[in-house]
Amino acid sequence: MSTNTYVTGGQEYTRDTNYIEDRIIRGGDAPEAGRWPVEPGRYRLIAARACPWANRTVIVRRLLGLEDVISLGQPGPTHDERSWTFDLDPGGQDPVLGIERIQDAYFRRFPGYPRGITVPAVVDVPSGAVVTNNFPQITLDFSSEWTEYQREGAPRLYPEELREEIDRVNQRVFTEVNNGVYRCGFAGSQEAYDAAYDRLFTALDWLEERLAGQRFLVGETITEADVRLFTTLARFDAVYHGHFKCNRNKLTEMPALWGYARDLFQTPGFGDSTDFQQIKQHYYLVHKDINPTQIVPKGPDTSGWLTAHGREKLGGRPFGDGTAPGRVAPGEEVAPGHGA
Template sequence: MSQATSTEHSTKGAYVHSGEEFNRDTNYIEDRILRGGDNPRAGRWPVEPGRYRLIAARACPWANRTIIVRRLLGLEDAISLGLPGPTHDARSWTFDLDEGGADPVLGIERLQQAYFKRFPNYPRGITVPAIVDVASGAVVTNNYAQITLDFSTEWTDFHREGAPELYPEHLREEMAAVNKRVFTEVNNGVYRCGFAGSQQAYDKAYDRLWTAMDWLEERLSGQRYLMGGTITEADVRLFTTLVRFDPVYHGHFKCNRSKLSELPALWGYARDLFQTSGFGDTVDFVQIKQHYYIVHEDVNPTQIVPQGPDLSNWLEPHGREALGGSPFGNGTAPGPVRPGEQVTAGHNPLYPVQDPGDGE
C-alpha cells in the first residue's frame, strides 16, 4: 500500500473524539440463519451446511467468540471459516494472510466487497464477524451477539456428538442479565476507557469497568464458571476480553488498576478456560497486539507494537478444579484443531515454535 493510499484511508480520528465519551454503534445487519428460514429477502435465511462462510479475524474479540463457539459445537464442516489479517484501514478488513491477498473461497480482497455486494455503499463500519452467502458473495449478517446464539440453537442438526449445551433454556434469563452487564461494563467497558475523549469520560469509564471486574472477581471466587459448574455462552463472551487484558487493555486502553494476573479468581478462571480445548487454541496473541497497536492511530500514533508481556504464565496450573464442576457437563471436549485453522506457531504458548532438531 502506498503512503498516499495509507494516509487517505487512515483510521486517525475514527475512534477518539475530543471531549466525548465513546459510544459503540450497535446497529447491525439483523438477518438471521434459522432452521426453517425461508425468505432471505425478509431476513430469514435457511440453515444449510456449506452455504455460508464465517469471516472472523482472530484479532477481534467479537469475532473470536464465533471462532470459539463454532469449534466447541463442531460446526467446522457446516460453516467454513475465512480469516482476515489483524490490521485494516478505514475501509475494511483485508485477506492479506491468504495467498494472493484474496479469500480462497469468496475470491475477494476486502470484506467490504461482500457488504457492498448486498448493500452498495453500506454506510456503517465493515465489521467482523460477518457471515457471507458463498454463492452470491453477499453478506448475510454481522450481528455477532446473535450469531453465536443461533449456532447453539438453530444449527443443532450439525453439532458434533458430545457438543456442550452453551445456551441451556433454564439459565437463559439469568444469563441474559449477566451477559448484559459483562457487555456494557467489561467487553465494551475497556473500549470506553481506551477511546475516551476527555479525562472525565475516562474516569467514569474506568470506575465502571473496575466495579464490574470486582463483581466478577467475587462471583468467580465461589463457582468455577459464570453460570455455575459448566461452560456456557457467558464464559465465551467474557473470555475474549480477559485474554486480551494484560497484552492490550491494561496498557493500550489505560485499564491499569490491576493486571488480570493480579486478580486471583479471574486469573485462575481465565487460565482454566485458556487451557480448555476450544478456547486458548483459537487465540493469536501476536495478531491481537498488531491489531490494537497498529490500527488505533488515535491511541498509539507511533504504531509501535510492544514485545511483552511474557505469556508463558497462561499454562500455569489454575487450581479451579477444586470448585467442582466439569467444563463440558455431559458433553465432551472438541478434538484437535483442524489443519489450516491452527494458530501460527510462536503466537500462543499452546503452539510453541518447533525446534528444528525435534523428531530427529
C-alpha cells in the first residue's frame, strides 16, 4: 500500500492475493525453502482485531486452544500508508518483538518488501522476521499441523471427510461475500458497483436459504467455513451496510443469517474475539477517500447480538465430540464497552 487511497476510478476492485506462501508444518526442516517446523513458543501471530482476515486467525487459535504455544500481538485499529502499528502497546512497541510496525518484521525477511504489509502475519520470534501472511492457509494449518499442541476437546474445524464441501463453500463465500463487500465499497464506477452489489446479495440470499434449514454451513458442527463467514457478518451492519453501500438490507433483516450470526457470536471464541469499536475505527478512519471527514458513527446498537436466536431447534452440536474453549487468555479480552 502506497497511500490511503482504495478506490481506482472507473475500475472494479481487485484484491492482491499474492501472499508469502511459506508454511509451518510438522516435519518442516527447510525455512529457506518455505517449510518451517511446528515449534511451541517460536512464533507470534500478529492480528489486528479490526481486520476480518486477522479476526479469523484469532478465533481459530482460541477454539483450538493454541494460546500457550503461539503468542498473540495486537496492532491498533488503524494504519497509515506504511503498515499497521502497535500503538495500543506501552511505548508503541510490540512487547515481544520490540517493533513499532509490522512492516519491520517484513523488512527483516524481505528488505524493501514491495507488496502490501498485511495482517494477519506469523513472525519467527528468534529472528524477528515474517514467516507468512497467507491468511487462508494459516487457519487451515492451525487445524491440521498443530494437532499435537491443541487443547483437549478441541473441535475438528477442517475434518477430512468434509474438506471438499468446506473448500467449495469457502470459495464462494470468499469471492462473493468476504471480498464481495470490498468490491462494493471500493468500486470505481457505477457499473462496477452495481455488478458487485448484485453478486453480493445473490450470495447472501443463497446463504439465507441454506441456513434456514441447517444450523451450520457444513455438517453438524462448527467448521472453518463458519469462522470465515462470521467475521464478515459481524462487520456487516456496523460497517459494510453504510460505509461500503451494501444497503439492500441489514443483516438484522435476514432472519436465518441473523440468527446464525447470533448463534456463533454467543459461542465462546467468536463474540469474545469481536471488538465493534475497533472495527468501526478501522474502516471509518483509514478509508479517507470514502469517508473524508473520518467521523466514526456511534451506532448501530449491538445489544441485539446477545438476544435469543432459537437455532438450537435445528440440531447440531457446535463442538461435536469436543468442548468449548475456556476463558479468554489474560490480556486478550475485548475492552469493556467494545463488544455487544
